[in-house]
Amino acid sequence: MSGSSPRGRPSPDSRSERILPHAAAISAEALHSIAEQVGTPAYVYDARAIDAGIGRWIDAVGDPACISYAAKANTNLAVLARLERFGVGIEVATPGELARARKAGFPLRRIVFGGVPKPADAVRDGMRLGVGMIVLQSAHEVDAALAYGSESTNGPVNVGLRVRPGIRAGAHPSLETGRTDAKFGFAPDQIPEIWQRLSADPNLVPRTLAFHLGSGLDSVEPYEQALDLLLSLTRVLDGHGAPVRELDVGGGLGVDYASWADPEPRDLVRNLTERLAGIGAELRFEPGRSVVARAGLLLTRVLYLRHRRDYPAVVCDAGQTDFARHALYGAQHAIVPVDGELSGDPTVEVLGPTCESGDVLGTRRRLHGTQPGDLLQLCDAGAYGFVMASNYNSRPRPPEVLVDGSSWQVVRPRESLEDLWRGEEIP
Ligand SMILES: Cc1ncc(COP(=O)(O)O)c(C=O)c1O
Incomplete structure (x- = not known):
């Protein structure tokens, strides 16, 4: 030809x-x-490439428990079970992914039920089951969590709120999720009031502020901007309800499909960690694509x-x-x-x-x-x-x-x- x-x-x-x-x-x-x-x-x-993919995240972050592999990227049970052996957590977006994570052997405490749109019964069921954390991203999910809290006798559940930072991260438009017009999460000025309501419920432990900017990002700069926003929110929330313990920066680190010049997790982790000085919160990462x-x-x-x-x-x-x-x-x-x-x-x-x-x-x-x-x-x-x-x-x-x-x-x-x-x- x-x-x-x-x-x-x-x-x-x-x-x-x-x-x-x-x-x-x-x-x-x-x-x-x-x-x-x-x-x-x-x-x-290639199983060994999966190991190496998660290995470079663990090398960068240190504690595998601060990594929640985003199941949506590849949910095959063999892949999930392979990753589970590293002691990492998992981020699931739906009851189906939650069921797969459990089937692959992830203990509930290592499961984050992530900040994507969830029906109220999925919120309730996830909390009843006792997932490690659930990230709420809309008013009806907050209502469902509060309804669960008011009647639960199961003990407290960790809760996060997804913030929509209003940042264009440079991904394909269908894969950008942190813009002002995105359907995900709360505007920053909505957070303090919701945080206080959640804090008042003895069965809920609000501890995490989260964002996810999009998928396929090739630069750490948008993460830095978004993290700065979470840090200023953390200061606003100080003394207004439960302390912010964790800042979840989502997934999104890209793969350069046209070359081998992938952005490195260690650069992202180093840059973000430097910004945390003086703040008593940990970082959580939810990589999917860059792992598998x-x-x-x-x-x-x-x-x-x-x-x-x-x-x-x-x-x-x-x-x-x-x-x-x-x-x-x-x-x-x-x-x-x-x-x-x-x-x-x-x-x-x-x-x-x-x-x-x-x-x-x-x-x-x-x-x-x-x-x-x-x-x-x-x-x-x-x-x-x-x-x-x-x-x-x-x-x-x-x-x-x-x-x-x-x-x-x-x-x-x-x-x-x-x-x-x-x-x-x-x-
Ligand atoms: C909330 C959340 N976390 C993590 C991810 C994983 O993103 P990526 O595969 O680009 O790392 C996604 C992807 O859509 C997501 O929506």
Whole structure:
């Protein structure tokens, strides 16, 4: 295949060969045997890269209990159980994630029920269960917590409030969550009154102020600004109800999908810790993407080539139903052949098989030598990959495989056709 060279933008596959220690390093031989025995498309995770991903957070923070891995990035039980062994906590956004965290072995005290919109019964159930902390982010969640507090005999529950700092953090608009117009959290001036009401309830222990600025951030500056806001709120709250014990700075640290230049947790932790001088509160971090993104890949087989004038393309058996990040955010992950080299100009589109023109895995690729039947790996797909897969077009969701050194295991099988209509009835 050939095509003309696009102008300006670098190809996402043009990153240098220096591979990060926390990135998946799975041999071509293993990928071939997975493709033969499990089929494609398939998510493949490198257990040791998961260890390294959480390890660099623990090195940076010190106490693993101050890290709450954001389950939403990858909720496979094998991945969660692997992370649990490090003694870290977990941040869950829904009753479903909460159930998964427990199933994977996280003790309740290490579970933060996070500050995303929750129905009142989810707030009540989480508190009744006795999670380590619940972060409230809207008036109806505060009401639900107070209603629980007034009737509970279970003992006090730790509570946090999510603040909307009004900061543009530089992420994709769909992934920015701390702006003034975001749907999450309370404006800073609402916090003192709510804090006091919560403090008056003997069954509630307000101890945490939280924010989450967005996902995919490449700089620590927005965190610094937002933390300064929490610090000034902490001073305002001093003497007005329970003391603020913890400042939860959320997740969001990005992965540079086009290079290996990831922002480092240690820089974030150092910069934020310096600002805490004289304040008797601890920091909490909720990283998701930066822990697991590099540890996974999506293995796909080329179905056929498409020779359109100026738009050469390879059509693969994986598509937007398996991996939604390009369709949703225009994300450009490296896509490389399992065998052989990248070749030619960066002009090839990598397309999926579903019925939409937007079913694209990547654009501007140097994949001119690719042939039908070749295996490709879509890199750095360990976060927000499988968890965002769907059954659109009645496509069974792909399997997940965990590689540990020289051995591998299917940790979730490919869905069957029967799985597609499980629970449905024809009246
Ligand atoms: C409250 C909260 N914490 C943590 C995260 C994890 O973010 P990331 O995966 O970018 O680290 C998210 C992601 O949406 C979130 O909403």
